[in-house]
Amino acid sequence: HHGERTFVMVKPDGVQRGLIGEILSRFEERGLKVVGGKFLQIDEELASEHYAEHEDKPFYDDLVSFITSGPVFAFVLQGADATRQVRSMVGETDPLEADPGTIRGDYGLDLGRNVVHASDHEDEGANEREIALFFDEEDLVDYERIDETWLYE
Ligand code: YYY
Numbered sequence: 001h002h003g004e005r006t007f008v009m010v011k012p013d014g015v016q017r018g019l020i021g022e023i024l025s026r027f028e029e030r031g032l033k034v035v036g037g038k039f040l041q042i043d044e045e046l047a048s049e050h051y052a053e054h055e056d057k058p059f060y061d062d063l064v065s066f067i068t069s070g071p072v073f074a075f076v077l078q079g080a081d082a083t084r085q086v087r088s089m090v091g092e093t094d095p096l097e098a099d100p101g102t103i104r105g106d107y108g109l110d111l112g113r114n115v116v117h118a119s120d121h122e123d124e125g126a127n128e129r130e131i132a133l134f135f136d137e138e139d140l141v142d143y144e145r146i147d148e149t150w151l152y153e
């Protein structure tokens with residue numbers, strides 16, 4: 001089976017702005033395989049685990065109140081070099097710094113409303129940790145996509 005798994009989430013602003021389908025489509029069209037998905041509202045406890053690394057940062061309280069402010073669409077993608085490829089499609093953290101053509105560069109204008117979360121490829125194991133935080137192993141489906149023989153040599 002091809003590649004690694006990575007965690008992605010359409011944040012509350014992306015859900016409210018009707019961007020779930022658009023965002024998912026970009027990854028699907030690239031060839032990244034959706035292997036799990038869940039629509040939920042994050043509670044304080046899950047938010048504090050998910051953003052534990054930012055606990056001491058000045059923006060932490062705003063970040064937690066934003067991420068718990070409305071439903072999110074969390075999903076798992078699988079494919080070659082998935083974590084790094086997804087990050088490059090998501091763009092820089094600050095949408096004002098994100099290149100056009102990236103999700104944040106096409107849909108955002110504010111650091112605190114940057115539409116999407118994706119596991120950090122520079123943080124070893126972040127993808128697996130974040131997947132485990134949101135999904136049980138049995139929520140993830142192992143299957144072959146019909147185009148895989150044309151996507152991979
Ligand atoms: O991984 P990524 O989402 O690109 O950025 P992080 O540095 O992990 O920060 C998480 C989240 O926090 C970011 O998406 C927006 C918010 N944030 C902020 O509001 N102000 C900052 N100075 C840095 C990050």
Ligand code: MG
Pocket residue numbers: 119120
């Ligand atoms: Mg991060």
